Amino acid sequence: MTNYITSYCHILSDECWVNGKKIALQDSDDDITKQLYNYLEMDYPKFFKMDRLSKTAFLGAELIKNNNLALLNYKDDEVGLLFSNPISSAETDLNFLKSYQNGGMPSPALFVYTLPNILLGEIAIRNKWYGESVFTVSENFDAAYFLSYCNMLLNKCQEAVLCGWIKNNETFLFLVEKEDVNQLNLQLSLEQLNKIYLKKIK
Amino acid sequence: MDNIKLQLKQQIIEQLNLESVSVSDIADDMPLFGEGLGLDSIDALELIVLMEGNYNIKLLNPEEGKSVFQSINTMADYIAKHKK
Amino acid sequence: MQTFIGAENIISPLGITAEENFNSIKKNKSGIKQVEKIGFGKEDLYLSKINEENPKNFFYYLLSQCLQSIIKEAKPRIIEANDTIVIISTTKADILENLSSPMIQPVHQLIKEFKLKHTPIVISNACISGVLAMNVANDFIQSNTYKNAFVVGADIVSDFVLYGFQSLYAISDEPCKPFDKNKKGITLGEGAGGVLMSSDSTVFKAPFFEFVEGTSANDANHISGPSRTGEGLFRTVTKTLKLAGVDKENIDFISAHGTATIFNDEMESIAFDRLGMTNIPLNSLKGYFGHTLGASGLIETAICIQSLRNNVVIKSEGFDEIGTSKELNVLTQNLETEVHTILKTASGFGGCNASLIIRKL
Numbered sequence: 001m002t003n004y005i006t007s008y009c010h011i012l013s014d015e016c017w018v019n020g021k022k023i024a025l026q027d028s029d030d031d032i033t034k035q036l037y038n039y040l041e042m043d044y045p046k047f048f049k050m051d052r053l054s055k056t057a058f059l060g061a062e063l064i065k066n067n068n069l070a071l072l073n074y075k076d077d078e079v080g081l082l083f084s085n086p087i088s089s090a091e092t093d094l095n096f097l098k099s100y101q102n103g104g105m106p107s108p109a110l111f112v113y114t115l116p117n118i119l120l121g122e123i124a125i126r127n128k129w130y131g132e133s134v135f136t137v138s139e140n141f142d143a144a145y146f147l148s149y150c151n152m153l154l155n156k157c158q159e160a161v162l163c164g165w166i167k168n169n170e171t172f173l174f175l176v177e178k179e180d181v182n183q184l185n186l187q188l189s190l191e192q193l194n195k196i197y198l199k200k201i202k
Numbered sequence: 203m204d205n206i207k208l209q210l211k212q213q214i215i216e217q218l219n220l221e222s223v224s225v226s227d228i229a230d231d232m233p234l235f236g237e238g239l240g241l242d243s244i245d246a247l248e249l250i251v252l253m254e255g256n257y258n259i260k261l262l263n264p265e266e267g268k269s270v271f272q273s274i275n276t277m278a279d280y281i282a283k284h285k286k
Numbered sequence: 287m288q289t290f291i292g293a294e295n296i297i298s299p300l301g302i303t304a305e306e307n308f309n310s311i312k313k314n315k316s317g318i319k320q321v322e323k324i325g326f327g328k329e330d331l332y333l334s335k336i337n338e339e340n341p342k343n344f345f346y347y348l349l350s351q352c353l354q355s356i357i358k359e360a361k362p363r364i365i366e367a368n369d370t371i372v373i374i375s376t377t378k379a380d381i382l383e384n385l386s387s388p389m390i391q392p393v394h395q396l397i398k399e400f401k402l403k404h405t406p407i408v409i410s411n412a413c414i415s416g417v418l419a420m421n422v423a424n425d426f427i428q429s430n431t432y433k434n435a436f437v438v439g440a441d442i443v444s445d446f447v448l449y450g451f452q453s454l455y456a457i458s459d460e461p462c463k464p465f466d467k468n469k470k471g472i473t474l475g476e477g478a479g480g481v482l483m484s485s486d487s488t489v490f491k492a493p494f495f496e497f498v499e500g501t502s503a504n505d506a507n508h509i510s511g512p513s514r515t516g517e518g519l520f521r522t523v524t525k526t527l528k529l530a531g532v533d534k535e536n537i538d539f540i541s542a543h544g545t546a547t548i549f550n551d552e553m554e555s556i557a558f559d560r561l562g563m564t565n566i567p568l569n570s571l572k573g574y575f576g577h578t579l580g581a582s583g584l585i586e587t588a589i590c591i592q593s594l595r596n597n598v599v600i601k602s603e604g605f606d607e608i609g610t611s612k613e614l615n616v617l618t619q620n621l622e623t624e625v626h627t628i629l630k631t632a633s634g635f636g637g638c639n640a641s642l643i644i645r646k647l
Contacts, residue, residue, distance in 0.1 A: 045240070048221035077503065077521060087387050088410055093446075094385060100449055105254055106326060108247035109218070111450035112510045112635060115377060117411040121636035124504035130521050132502050133638065134418060137389040137408040145407065152425045157501070157525065243511055247454060264455055 003154055005186040005193070007067045008174035009060055010200040011036070017200050018063050019184065033059060040066070049109065050122060051092040057083060057119040057166045058126065060173035064162065065127070070181055071160060072127075080158040081120050081133040082149055085166045088137050089116045119166065131158055141165045141172065143193040150176045150188060170201045206278045217252050218245050230274045238273075246271060259284045289427045291420075291483045291644055292494030293359035294588035295352050297440075298477035298575050299336050303355065307585075308592035311574045311600050312620060318461045318473055318576055325457075326449045332461045334475030334576030335443055345380035346392050348440040350399055352478040356436055357400075360482050361489045364434050365400050371432040372396060372406035375419035375439030376580040382444050404432075413543070413634030414502065415439060416479065416583020417642055421500030423483045424642075433485050439584035440478035447579070448474060454510070456547055462577070464544030464570035464602060465551050465616045467609035472545050475576020479584030481591070495594055498627075499530035500642030510635055512549050516557025518639035519631060523561055526641045532627065537566055537643075539599045541590050541630045544570020545577055546604070550633065555610030566629075569617045573603025583632045587644070590628045594646055598622050 010017045014032055016025065025035045033055040037047060040062055050058060065071055071079065092113040099107035112118065117135035124133065132153055138145065150161045154176065164173040174196070176188055186192055211225045214234075218241065232238040235246070246264055249271050253259045259281065261267050270280045295303060299317035300310040310317075317334040325331045341347070353372070357365050364370055374396075379388035389408045396406055409419040416439040423435035441447075451457050451472060462473035482489065483497055503521035505513035513519075527534060540563065542554055558564050571586050578585055593599050601617045608614060627645040 043222075045220065045222045048219045076506075077525075081504075086390065088379075088389055090386050090388075093381060096450065097385070097446065100326065105251045106449040106453040107251060108450075108453040109244050111453055112244055114446075114450065115410070115412045115635055117634075117636040117638060118509050119636075120411075121504060121509045121638065124506040124637060125508070128506045130503050130506050130518060133411075133504050134409065134422060134502070135411045137410050138405070139390050139393070142405075148429065148431045149422070149425065152429045152431075155429070156425065157529065242508070244454075251453070 001151060001155060003151060003176050003178055003188040004180040005174050005188055005196065006177045006180065006182045006184060007064045008196055009063045011056055011060055011171040012200060013169040018067055020199060051113040053089060053091065053116065053166055054113065054119040054122045056171050057164050058122050060164055060171055061123045061162060064173055064175050068175055068182065071175070074159045076128055077130040078159040079129045080131045080153045080161040081123060082146060082161055083120060083164040083166060084136045084138055084142065085116060086137065086139050089114050141197055143190050143197065147188060147190055147193060154178060172197050172201065203278060203282065206281060207274050210274055210277055213252055213256055218248055228274060232273060234271055234273060257281050257285055287428065287485050289424045289483055289485060289497040290487050290490065290494045291481050291497040292490045292492060292591065293356045293482035294591045295355040295480045296477065296585050296588045297348055297352055298585065299334055300574065304588045304592055308589060308596070311589070312598060314601060314603060316461065316574045316603055317475065324448065326452050331457060331459065332473045333443055334473065336476055340442060345440060345442050346395055348478040349374065349392060349396065349438055352438050352440065352480040353400065353436060356480050356482050359491050364489050365436060366403065367434065368403045369433040371404050371426060371435050372402055373419045373423050373435055373437045374406050374408045375415040375437070375584060376408065376441055377410060377412060377415060378441060378444065378447055380442065381446050412636050412638055413579055413582060414632040414638045414640040415580040417500065417630060417632040417640040418502055419584070420481065420483065420497065420587065420642055421502065421640060424497050424500055427483060427485050434489060435483045436480065437483060437584065438478065438480035439581040441579040441581045442476045443474050458546060461604060462546035462572050463604035464546040464572050465608060465610055465614060466605045467607045469546040469548065469551065469609055471547050473572065473576040475578040477575060477578050477581050477585060479581050479588045481584065481588060493595065495591060496645050496647050498532060498643040498645055499526050500640065501525040501529065502638060502640040505637035505639065507637055509637060512553035512633060513637065514553070516553045516560060518637060519554060519557035519633055520560050522639045522641045523557070523629065523631065526643055530643050532643055534561065534563055536627050537563065537629045538625045539593065539628045540566050540568040541586050541628060542568050542570050543632045544572055546572060552610050553633070555612040555614050558614060559612035564612060564614050567599060567615050567617055567621055569600060569602035587630050590630055590644060593625050594628065594644070597625055599625060
């Protein structure tokens with residue numbers, strides 16, 4: 001069975017690359033997530049309620065989708081989501097803790113983001129995708145996990161799998177499909193995955 | 203009263219992260235939930251936190267919040283009556 | 287190729303083996319007790335807690351004890367084998383002891399203590415983590431990536447999680463009553479649950495069962511509110527039945543999620559109604575263990591395996607009268623009957639839903 005990486009993107013601290021090509025963002029002091037939101041000309045008020053983890057994953061998914069519109073032709077339960085990171089929801093966990101530690105009340109809006117898989121929900125809601133989704137926590141980008149689980153899902157019940165490693169300043173997303181629809185000529189393999197992951201991550 | 207309303211709008215925008223909304227977008231009688239401002243169930247809970255944190259007003263549960271959080275007008279009325 | 291499942295273990299206030307736990311809940315004994323002044327506003331609340339004050343490193347203790355117990359029920363040394371993976375399921379691990387990276391340290395400890403060949407996979411997918419962890423294990427086994435998977439889930443009660451659920455007004459002021467008319471919300475619990483899954487039936491010391499299939503589906507609706515139409519749960523159960531090649535008529539029992547929040551239980555009733563499964567005997571085990579979050583799917587599946595061993599399904603503790611818009615066949619007493627095939631479901635924040643089927647061979 002041969003599957004293909006049909007799009008990929010890197011979101012770093014102040015730049016973003018799609019399929020190895022740098023996106024022309026306007027000069028700005030805004031956070032990269034805000035810059036990308038503007039670049040994508042989005043109108044999605046829910047975006048501003050998300051925590052940084054969800055925002056980053058969400059934008060990555062939008063960038064890949066823009067580059068791969070055929071993704072929208074799959075049935076609503078044929079696109080799977082495999083996401084991973086090293087620290088779970090640590091950033092929001094700390095903010096939630098702070099909300100009640102100094103005399104304040106625990107914030108419900110922060111608490112709901114103290115689960116890393118919420119970002120899968122955000123992507124699913126945006127795209128009305130009802131497919132398989134799994135969030136894992138691993139110390140480093142685990143190409144072997146993504147490779148084997150992508151192949152399994154494509155073999156079992158999915159036509160495409162969107163994968164993401166969501167880490168501050170070195171986020172990496174890639175889409176895997178059964179056909180090489182964008183003709184990037186990137187067969188899904190351990191070497192290939194590690195190679196394109198490391199392309200922009202120093 | 204108008205001061206409280208303006209202040210409330212600013213607090214709501216900040217506490218609920220309504221970055222794409224400005225104070226002038228929120229009319230005093232606009233429904234906060236559903237068709238109007240489009241707030242959801244978590245926002246309702248966050249408004250309870252806002253009431254306690256900023257006005258020292260304790261709402262017992264989300265049910266009680268339903269009538270209070272209909273609009274900026276109803277919130278401001280409630281605050282005027284219950285502020286300690 | 288089949289996936290087999292067995293060697294189940296549970297650690298909870300009711301005992302440290304699956305058998306002890308099963309025998310307790312068979313007598314309808316619950317681990318839930320009142321704890322004084324534990325809430326954010328110093329309220330007395332009900333919890334299913336193992337110790338009054340947890341010792342240091344309690345999360346890791348639960349994980350390693352649970353794994354140790356499973357190992358005792360398995361062929362010697364397969365934990366160290368090259369074709370064995372350990373899969374961990376947790377929502378928050380020991381969040382207050384290690385805020386910046388709660389999951390990675392336990393992974394390193396496990397590798398060292400059990401001489402693991404591969405780095406364990408950590409599934410953190412809200413309240414479906416446990417069911418999902420077994421589904422992932424099955425997928426790895428079916429694709430021949432690994433032959434054996436030790437799947438262990440654990441979560442502990444912390445102020446962090448308790449205050450969070452309180453901020454959502456989701457905590458009951460009495461022991462939880464899943465699916466009941468008078469339900470008032472969740473009771474939190476802590477503990478660990480685990481199983482061994484393998485394509486090799488010779489790794490089990492005691493009788494084992496078949497893990498037939500498992501899938502997941504998202505509601506694509508809301509990050510914290512369950513779908514009003516039960517969409518994701520409906521879809522995952524439909525998919526699991528289809529891929530398993532099992533007719534719903536052949537499901538003898540459903541181990542539901544049943545958290546006792548109004549919206550969750552209502553969502554489940556709607557999904558089971560759409561599935562045409564409301565007549566199948568069903569329970570929620572939250573009335574015995576509380577909601578153990580990342581451990582719940584594993585604890586509840588371990589109880590299902592015990593039901594297969596003993597041909598008894600357990601009454602749904604806390605339930606008297608149906609409180610959902612669709613009728614469900616919620617068990618009001620233990621049922622001694624030949625149980626062959628069980629459906630286990632779970633739903634959680636992020637709109638996630640998962641289901642799996644296990645059966646006798």
